[in-house]
Amino acid sequence: MEVFEPWRLILAAVLAGFLHFQVLCTSDVAPNYTFMQEATKAPAVAYYDYIIIGGGTAGCPLAATLSQNFRVLLLERGGSPYGNQNITNLATFTNTLTDKSPTSPAQSFVSEDGVVNTRARVLGGGTCLNAGFYTHADPEFVQKAGLDLDLVNRSYRWVEKVMVFEPQLRQWQSAVRDGLLEVGVLPYNGYTFEHIYGTKVGGTIFDKDNHRHTAADLLQYANPSGLTVLLYATVHRILFKTKGQSKTAAHGVIFKDGAGNEHRAYLSKETDKGSMGEIIVSAGALGSPQLLILSGIGPAQHLKSLGIKVLLDQPWVGQGMADNPLNVIVVPSPSPVEISLAQQVGITRLGTYIEAISGIDFVRFFGLTTPTNETTPETTKSALETIERLQNAGMIGEKTIGPVSTGYLKLRNRNPDDNPMVTFNYFKEPEDLQRCINGMKIIEGVIKSKAFSNFRYPNDTVETLLNMTQNLVKNIQPQRSNASTFESLEQYCKDTVVTIWHYHGGCQVGRVVDHQYRVLGVDSLRVIDGSTFIDSPGTNPQATLMMLGRYMGIKMRNERLGRYDLD
Ligand SMILES: Cc1cc2nc3c(=O)[nH]c(=O)nc-3n(C[C@H](O)[C@H](O)[C@H](O)COP(=O)(O)OP(=O)(O)OC[C@H]3O[C@@H](n4cnc5c(N)ncnc54)[C@H](O)[C@@H]3O)c2cc1C
Known part of the structure; x- marks a missing residue:
């Protein structure tokens, strides 16, 4: 017969308590929402x-x-x-x-x-x-x-x-912050919710365990x-x-x-x-x-x-439907980057805000798939190289303020589950395009900054990165130029516009x-x-x-x- 050992019981209780705590923390159970139920x-x-x-x-x-x-x-x-x-x-x-x-x-x-x-x-x-x-x-x-x-x-x-x-800024976000300061997005305003010119760290809805x-x-x-x-x-x-x-x-x-x-x-x-x-x-x-x-x-x-x-x-x-354009440059990094979403912002006087994310699944984000046998050996090699380079990378983006350009929404049909048709008219107004160009120049400056040098391969010029990003963005824009290599910031803004979902x-x-x-x-x-x-x-x-x-x-x-x- 097994001898009763109180320490085992105590250990089991402590372990059970710990596991229970872990489960509650990681699965984010609904707080006791007795008022919530399915509509059925x-x-x-x-x-x-x-x-x-x-x-x-x-x-x-x-x-x-x-x-x-x-x-x-x-x-x-x-x-x-x-x-x-x-x-x-x-x-x-x-x-x-x-x-x-x-x-x-x-x-x-x-x-x-x-x-x-x-x-x-x-x-x-x-x-x-x-x-x-x-x-x-x-x-x-x-x-x-x-x-x-x-x-x-x-x-x-x-x-x-x-x-x-x-948020706790780690190595990559800190380098972006210092880069912003180096290119003159000043002053540094530290951690604040206030909207003030300069570079600042904002709040986040992710807690210290990265739970939303x-x-x-x-x-x-x-x-x-x-x-x-x-x-x-x-x-x-x-x-x-x-x-x-x-x-x-x-x-x-x-x-x-x-x-x-x-x-x-x-x-x-x-x-x-x-x-x-x-x-x-x-x-x-x-x-x-x-x-x-x-x-x-x-x-x-x-x-x-x-x-x-x-x-x-x-x-x-x-009427008045607007989506702030987001234009980005993706930067593969020779040094390890942390997984981070937006933690800080450069609030410039040039009609543009600069934000950055790193270490996410960029392959999935840009909808890339492993190339099949149908493609040529050269394109297969280059696609595989890009996928490899995205495994450890960050992305710095500019959000165009406003925007001035607006569009409209119409319904396709009477089904509330279907998406309406919406036209945002990105960059219809020249002011928005100028703001984007201003933002892209700041991002170029951050990428070239001393503070950011550990996170960019020495062989990667800004133009190399612009070319790579241009090929990652898969919009179905009718007016998109056919160029696969970088022509001008103006064309880049138009061709690579994505949404910041605002x-x-x-x-x-x-x-x-x-x-x-x-x-x-x-x-x-x-x-x-x-x-x-x-x-x-x-x-x-x-x-x-x-x-x-x-x-x-x-x-x-x-x-x-x-x-x-x-x-
Ligand atoms: C990927 C992404 C990243 C973003 N990043 C940031 C960020 O970092 N910081 C930030 O400040 N903002 C960010 N935003 C923007 C921000 O989250 C949105 O602007 C904001 O959540 C919109 O709030 P809302 O109340 O207008 O609409 P929503 O939050 O979208 O609420 C509308 C709700 O109505 C419901 N609904 C719609 N039609 C019906 C219907 N017929 N019957 C019943 N229910 C219906 C929808 O299901 C939805 O839950 C981001 C957005 C996205 C998508």
């Missing part, structure tokens, strides 16, 4: 004070805030981010982006300009896919939007308490008895009432669950005059204009061409919504997300979108309850 479990009809369409970057903080005082329904067409290792781990950034399955959290699309792009389809929205860089809006953005600065700062802090971390935190984490702030979150709930249409109202008012939505069954949710009626509740569209820069058009608000001619009854002829819906517009403030984000011309309907932006805020938008969700939640609560406090 939802009743056919239900009533709420607020209905939010889109559980993304702005939608989650908005829902969490309103649920403190009201009954809120949050409808998200994607699933939960929790337990999805590709979302959680920084190292698998490219895996999510290249996941083309029908339930992928990343729905890819190609703009009419021929540039490959991605939109989120998951609770937490773009924060589940993005490069994590967290930084506040520029002061001009806040001023132009007419936002109350005190509430703006409190709302940023509310987000930061839960999900923003200071997302806008879905902000639902920790929710009142569980005030919130219902439905997953795989795709909204097909917003419903409006016209009888007995001075203006047409939104009063419900039709959505379908993952099994294709239809459900309806309505605003509850709490007074004789009707509901004081509202429907808020937070479906992102493609999803929000798409849903307004599907619901009868948009350019009349376009609606008629799709067979949609016109509720409000609103020519601005779908696209915005389609329901812009002052055109489709007022400064309180209310849709002009109808009652009880707001749009709160990136579709309302005229310019992209600061260097990167996610901080401002989460801030805006919280900010508007407080404003709407105070408006309805006659309160003035800001927490």
